[in-house]
Amino acid sequence: MSEHRTAQPSQGSQPMSRSDAGQATDEIARRSSWVLMWRRFRRHKLAVISLIIIVFMYVVAIFADSLAPRPPGDYAVDYPYAPPQGIHLTDIGEGDGLGLYVYGMDQEVDDVTWERSYTEDREDPHRLGLFVSAGEEYRFLGMFETDVRLFGPEDPEAPFFLLGADSAGRDILSRVIFGTRVSLSIGLIGVVLSTVIGIVLGAAAGFLRGPVDAVIQRITEVFMSIPTLPLWMALAASLPQSWTPLQVYFGITVLLSLIGWTSLSREVRGRVLTLRSEDYVAAARLDGASRMRVVRRHILPALTSHIIATVTLAVPAMILAETSLSFLGLGLQPPVVSWGVLLQEAQNVRTVMTAPWLLIVPSAAVVLATLSLNFLGDGLRDAADPYGGGQ
Structure with a gap:
């Protein structure tokens, strides 16, 4: 003779009662359309990542004077079409210790084509730092004069082209x-x-x-x-x-x-x-x-x-x-x-x-x-x- 047993809900997953379901429905109904829109938006991961990127771009636009290593019209006529420089973690052996460096660049000009080629000068390292002086002043958010930029070489005269330079030696990143x-x-x-x-x-x-x-x-x-x-x-x-x-x-x-x-x-x-x-x-x-x-x-x-x-x-x-x-x-x-x-x-x-x-x-x-x-x-x-x- 088989026993007829009634299935019992497990302890970890109690069914929601009608009163709880009603309270949840009332809670959703009381939320504003903006709250519901934000909850749905957060589930769209690609859109959230895109929002972060767009906010970052507008922050860059607002603080462009401080973030750009050089002014946009700053010419370096000795470095036309300079290639992108690499950043190195190097101990130059003169007491400066480990840090971020870029090397100077040696140039060679082809006698036939007049094409320039650049090579790193390992004997000419330039230390990079935060909040360095760039030599040329600007008005920070239109409030006061300063020449401090977020990142760049400690020597304002050092060549610094993280993304290369154009025909007039202007920094492309800036x-x-x-x-x-x-x-x-x-x-x-x-x-x-x-x-x-x-x-x-x-x-x-x-x-x-x-x-x-x-x-x-x-x-x-x-x-x-x-x-x-x-x-x-x-x-x-x-x-x-x-x-x-x-x-x-x-x-x-x-x-x-x-x-x-x-x-x-x-x-x-x-x-x-x-x-x-x-x-x-x-x-x-x-x-x-x-x-x-x-x-x-x-x-x-x-x-x-x-x-x-x-x-x-x-x-x-x-x-x-x-x-x-x-x-x-x-x-x-x-x-x-x-x-x-x-x-x-x-x-x-x-x-x-x-x-x-x-x-x-x-x-x-x-x-x-x-x-x-x-x-x-x-x-x-x-x-x-x-x-x-x-x-």
Whole structure:
């Protein structure tokens, strides 16, 4: 006769009671949408890593003066096309002990081709240190004068090219760091301006409809129908040649903003058309709220997470646009330093053959920033999706 036994739950895994399940559900319901979005975002490991990289890049941009070993226009005419130097852990035997060193460089010039070649001079070590004097002063965050830089040789006159030098002996690492400030700021400022334009026009078209919607949609279609690259070139060529580099910088930022608002405007319009028929929007209008208040207090907050994700994905497009214009010679010009300007300076065959680091280093910066921003945008988009599942 077989015994009929009732399965008992193990001690380590007690089933959740109905009251506990109800409390958990209530706890999730009480959380704000931002908390739920952050919990979903943390599960996207690649997006979290990308966020760390982007924050690091913007920190580099803010503190570029202190992080760059040299000023971006500092010439070392004795070291054109100097190759990247290695860092050595060496005891030079004169009481300095172990530390980080770079060696000086000996040059040889071919009598036939006039090509320079460099070799390390082991008899000429230069000790590296933290918070060293670079010889040329700058204003730290615009507050006070200093010549201290985070890392570099203790001798300000020592050759120091961790990522090589260009044809004028300018340090590529320093120029890429300063280029980070310009390229990332153009992307960020351009996206802010285009976001404001896109939200205003999209919300007006979706909420007012009628003739306003028709006019805004026709303007949007005109901008979207023109090929992007010719439109960039036409607008960039229209900038006056007499403008200073700073004026060109703001001009490029504005013209990129005038092109980048169309897709966001269409998306905002579609969302507003959906939300304007919701019960809480109708209740606000019946309560006497003005159109502007309904849009500002009830419709736009519902679009916040989507707008954040869209903006994050738009920043790399702005960076690539500036890089493309500068590479074609229609964007920023020296002495302004950006990633596009660095690529434009390295676009001849001789440079690629003799000094490939001039092309590789700024290209790597563009690729890293673009991929990180795209992965970050993907993570934010998934986290902002209320139907993505999981809390």
